[in-house]
Amino acid sequence: VCNVQIYGGFILHIGSFSGQAHKFSVGDKVICKVDYNRRTLIAPNHTCTHMLNFTLKEVLGDHIDQKGSIVLPEKLRFDFSHGKPVKPEELRKIESIVNEQIKSELDVFSKEAKLSDSKSIKGLRAVFGEVYPDPVRIVSIGQKVEDLLANPENEEWSSYSAELCGGTHISNTREAKAFALMSEEGIVKGIQRVTAVTTYRAFEATDLASSLEQKVNEAFQTDESLLEEKVTSLNATVERAQIPTVMKTDLKAKLSVLQNQVIKAKKKIAAENIQKAVKAASEMAEAAASGGKAYCILQIGVGLDTAAVREAVVKVMEQKGMAVLVFSKDEAANKVLVCAGVPEKGDKCQQLNVKDWLNAVLKPLGGKGGGGKGGLSQGQATDISKVDEAMDVAATFAAMKLN
Known part of the structure; x- marks a missing residue:
């Protein structure tokens, strides 16, 4: 017997057969056994x-x-x-x-x-x-x-x-x-x-929570470069874990602290990337201007950080008034980010269309570009092995249009 209910004044025992019988009728004697x-x-x-x-x-x-x-x-x-x-x-x-x-x-x-x-x-x-x-x-x-x-x-x-x-x-x-x-x-x-x-x-729920707490505590010692992935994984694990709700709340609070560290680290990296990209682009633009060129092409190592690459392009356009095209690779993702900029003011770059320039460069890389708003155009590609070839294409295309 697994359940007992009252229906219409009758006490109904609900259960299952445990012997040879498969049916019974009114008047039959039965023995009810509790499922202890x-x-x-x-x-x-x-x-x-x-x-x-x-x-x-x-x-x-x-x-x-x-x-x-x-x-x-x-x-x-x-x-x-x-x-x-x-x-x-x-x-x-x-x-x-x-x-x-x-x-x-x-x-x-x-x-x-x-x-x-x-x-x-x-x-x-x-x-x-x-x-x-x-x-x-x-x-x-x-x-x-x-x-x-x-x-x-x-x-x-x-x-x-x-x-x-x-x-x-x-x-x-x-x-x-x-x-x-x-x-x-x-x-x-x-x-x-x-x-x-x-x-x-x-006991099982509490033990699991304690085990997760240890992992979360250890995450505070994780290197900044690995912290985001670690926190994302722990968040998912804690969310689906069958653990006491108060312990889950405590773990989420600790993970929130770690998430703030991730945000802080990302802001720091973003600022460093912008500084690095602008410095490299400015130096390359200075060298190109000294050589009498109206354009510069370079590769910088900030991964797929769009903000840093765009900032570098904009600074060169503003400070030097020249066309600029920047490549940045992400080896792990096997992707390359490309951003081109052509000043809309002035006469020396009028013959170079920023969208055409970008599309010509992305072709050997197997990528696609965006529009040309504000003299800027950017895109991504998935064949980083052809970056050197694409840089040659960029130089040839710009030289042909501007010389």
């Missing part, structure tokens, strides 16, 4: 659902009411009234309190009592709108049910978890071993949902 392996997994999840219900009210306030729950062998799920997301520090506190109750090895008591007597117990939890039988079963964690019934108005009972419940439970909280909140989300307006795991699944 499954129940052993469900019991700690159910008791922890009670502890969670109690703790949510303790941490978030008296407005907390149960709106639904599912207890499965592999996890528990709990819906409750709350008008906003639960903060990470609140989730941390909730998880901590439940684990403290587990470590406190509290006995779990249950006893049937009159419904009217049960509802008079201070702090007793019940599901709003639920129809309970009379008598009803009370499940109390850490305090005997007889004591609750003997003095129902005692304010002390509000410090214990006590609920009306007919489900299966462990006999002592230590049997749950551990508790881990795995997620928290809003499902409809005013209702939040949390999921959690217990026993070995909680």
Whole structure:
């Protein structure tokens, strides 16, 4: 038997056959057997659902009411009234309190009592709108049910978890071993949902989180050139990892710090690339001007950094008033970036069309170029082995048009 439900006043046992029989008829005698392996997994999840219900009210306030729950062998799920997301520090506190109750090895008591007597117990939890039988079963964690019934108005009972419940439970909280909140989300307006795991699944989730934390901590020692790839990989791993939600939040915070380091490093590299590209282009333009040329062609090593290459081209155009064409290769990607610039003002470069110049250069490289807006045109190609040939084509084309 894996489930029991009431339909039309009848108690229906749901399960599967375990012998020779494949059917039965009215009047047949059957023996129902509980799936104790499954129940052993469900019991700690159910008791922890009670502890969670109690703790949510303790941490978030008296407005907390149960709106639904599912207890499965592999996890528990709990819906409750709350008008906003639960903060990470609140989730941390909730998880901590439940684990403290587990470590406190509290006995779990249950006893049937009159419904009217049960509802008079201070702090007793019940599901709003639920129809309970009379008598009803009370499940109390850490305090005997007889004591609750003997003095129902005692304010002390509000410090214990006590609920009306007919489900299966462990006999002592230590049997749950551990508790881990795995997620928290809003499902409809005013209702939040949390999921959690217990026993070995909680240990597995926590161990995985600790392992990932070590990897994230080690990433702080990673070389700047490798950091972006490392952070991208870790972000993806942490996002899909089945780990406690508070630990995932902590890891994401650390990864955010690393991501800021990546951004800072990229800005630094970008500034260095611009400085390097402008310096190389200016020196080449100076040499070309000294030789009486109206153009200069060079190769610089800034990879596919478009901003640096364009800045170099623009500076030469502005400072020297000459046509310029810059190549920059990325060996790892097997790509080459090409940017051409021809001053729109002045007469000495009027015969050289920037788009035609770029397209002539990209042809041996197997690439394509863009437009010619503002005297600039750029493109990329995928045959870096032909860069020297393309530079010769660039020089020949410019010389033919300008001389």
